[in-house]
Amino acid sequence: MNNESKKYIGKNVLRFEDDRLLSGKGVYTSDLNFPDQLHLCFLRSDTAHGKIISINKDKAEKLKGIHGIYTHEDFKDVPPIKSPSRMKNYYATNQNILCVDKVRYVGEPIAVIVADNRYIAEDAIELVEVEIENLEPVINVKDSIKSNSAILHNEIKSNTILERTFNKGDIKFERDEKVLSVKNNFTMTRKSPVSMETRSYVCNIDKINDALTLYSSSQVPGVIKDALCQFLKIPGNKLNVVAPDVGGGFGGKASLYPEEIITALLCQKFKRPIKWTSDRFEDLMSTSQGFEEIMEVELFFKSSGDFIGLFGNIFGDVGSYSIYPWTAALEPMQVAGFLQGPYKIDNFNVNVKCVVTNKPPTGPYRGVGRPAAVFAIERLIDIASKKLKIDPAKLRLQNMIDKKDFPYKIGSGIVWDKAGFKNCLKSALKIIKYKKFKKINNKNNKNWIGIGIASYGELTGIGSKISVAPGMPLNTGTETGIIEIDSTGSISATFGIASHGQGLETTLAQIIAEMLGARPEDIKINQGNTSFIKHGTGTYASRSAAIAGSVAIKSSKKLKQQIIKVASHIFETNKKNIHVNEGFIFEKNTNKKISFHELARAVYSDMETLPIKLRKPLIALETYDPIFGATTTATHIAVVEIDSETYKIKIKDYVVSEDCGKVINPMIVDGQVHGGVAQGIGAALYEELKYDESGQLQTATLADYLLPTTCEVPNIKIEHIEKFLPDNLGKFKGMGEGGTIGSVAAIANAVSNAISHLNIEITELPISRDKLYNLIKSGAK
């Protein structure tokens, strides 16, 4: 990128999305209604593990307003969802769009009802009789790996569907009396992404062209389109997947779901528009869930505090199926992948098991693997610092990878480069005024104060050499950007991404305006629509600003060359005399000036100004692949106060010092940090999908699954470190997930610090008030 003073990149441009969203004119999938539309409702399993004996739909089918009730029998030729991977020791599961013979989690779709409206469809559900013979439910991971456990997928013969060990250095290094260690078992419980908009799909048919349009509340319309063409047995030019305004995703809308396949199949069958919108109950039990692992980890170090080794066993509870397209590898493998964090540790040995249970499939959720990994390693470091009697901040700095060590390959094979690890930590310590917390002694206080630090490294904006999930045969590393000026002089830019709250219609316009010499408000960003672009995936894995932003630069540069070429002919001057600014083209040192509109007229319409060879459409289409990824980092510091009588935990202060490379729009970056931290607060203190021993979800409403409200999320002090710029064209790093990655551990450390006088360590999240009460009451470690 050139180094002219930045007009739009780095500026707080107000969002172009906002006017429609604020006036109630946003169009979310469930806002769409088409004439002659039918509605779906799913009959779901109420049993976690069982054999379907019979389904009797006779009574239900007779109900007025019912157009059909379908089970697997009616979709016999539809193959199961199977998520492939090149990883060794991986077994893909067969997930049928409607249960065949067996149910594997409470909430799994058994039948679908087509009706005039949702009310009637729900009436019919009550009349369908399903007989299920209970099989032994497999609910927790440690039971599931036992040799005598019931098996979920008979064709696989084991509940461990993937296992891998990461090794580096000497795993048998000498352990004499000078080598110390701390060891603990950490538990990260299951979460729900809970986007405020539940999943929704509307499929419409264009009868003239026999083509379908699926409107989907998806983060990944490109992935969905490619997959759906296989299920529908139609070519890509007969299917368009559109993600209109999408009400948050956080990973929960980044996978392929049976409901969207069925919506499209039934639209094909009925040749009528078909709509399904999930209710919150269904959302909590059928949208992909997040995290859930047990991490048995040990950190070895010298008495000087220098880290030597990190060993561990990760048990990932992936739920009943290996989710498409991310596979069961995604979450647990990332725990191992990022466990080492930003620290120098020569010897690394971590085994990961991905294990199925009778719970809904897990999938991506903001942070993926890293919130759990950072929780484990950052907790271990604090425990080590107590053992060593070295200040936790000092111990981190002592072991942190320095800029002179870059590029640094960690134990899992990930390479850190160009990241301000130490800068972020030092900056956060300064902002929180760390020194003043050193004298805290809570022993005789009514309110216990605690401070917790968490530093992490994250790989974002990753190119084609690195899969989002290891072994996944899907290219998520490239992005195509088309920028064009039409006959009226207006600018459109088209990408394969799918914005769902990130404000990409604004940030990408800022970048293009900067590069092209236009005004951001004049640039229309097209995204979230597979008919616009030949290949795209969507928005996930903190990729869109970094990769789409980079291709925006590449395409803009090419288009600008074309603009300059044409303008230099019009002005009869040398190309280097052309200057483009705010949508006008100038000849330097003269008063000659034309608008983009006039330029477009010359190119497309007037037939006289330009020779034929210059009358080519003003379009630039480029593809960009950063090949590898960018290292994003941050340090979070939380200060908590615990009421020693009620065990209420309040976050008193919170700092994030983060390095996301070049900041495109500080206001939007801060917003992402705020939201990410809020989700981390939820994960650390409140949120848990609880399943009982029979596999019933105990937290199936938002009154049971508790999200942080205005009273639980504090104001956050944010510092941006823009000193370590990555190799991609825009020098951007992804930053959508970092808020969640750092906050979980920072809060866990702060709570542990606040109760350190009781000699209790926090090892399981969330640390709810009742859990804290029980911990303190039992005096257990």
Next chain:
Amino acid sequence: MINKFKIETIVNDKKYTKIIEPRLLASDFIRDNLNLTGTHVGCEHGVCGSCTIKIDGVTSRSCLKFAVQLHGKKVETVESLNSNPQKMLILKTFKKFHALQCGFCTPGFLITVDELIENEKFQSEKEIRKALSGNLCRCTGYENIIKAVLELIKIRNKK
């Protein structure tokens, strides 16, 4: 066979006469029968606040009301804010402070904020946080929403 009811209601200053089933939720009525899709449905059990509307000037969760309960009432939805210059200030201020991301919960917040600007005397951040704790947002972490409301209260108090 379900008996249908005829209801008359004024929504955003427009009079509607509709024949509906008694079990129809007010939220579905507003969205599907009146095509005012700015009111969003986030949980259908009264927790998230996305479906908040005003009934006779008082905020209410439309997912916890039946449409028949709107009979003879004056209803305001998020679409009404755009046509009132004073209320447009709420929208502008939300934009200025980046108080929305995906925008799904936003209509519920806007209606709630409209009510508290009009009726509540308080001004501290703590009081605002408490007043808005019945509306869930998963994107913003609330900080910018609180800042926007503080600004709106400041402007109101100057008048």
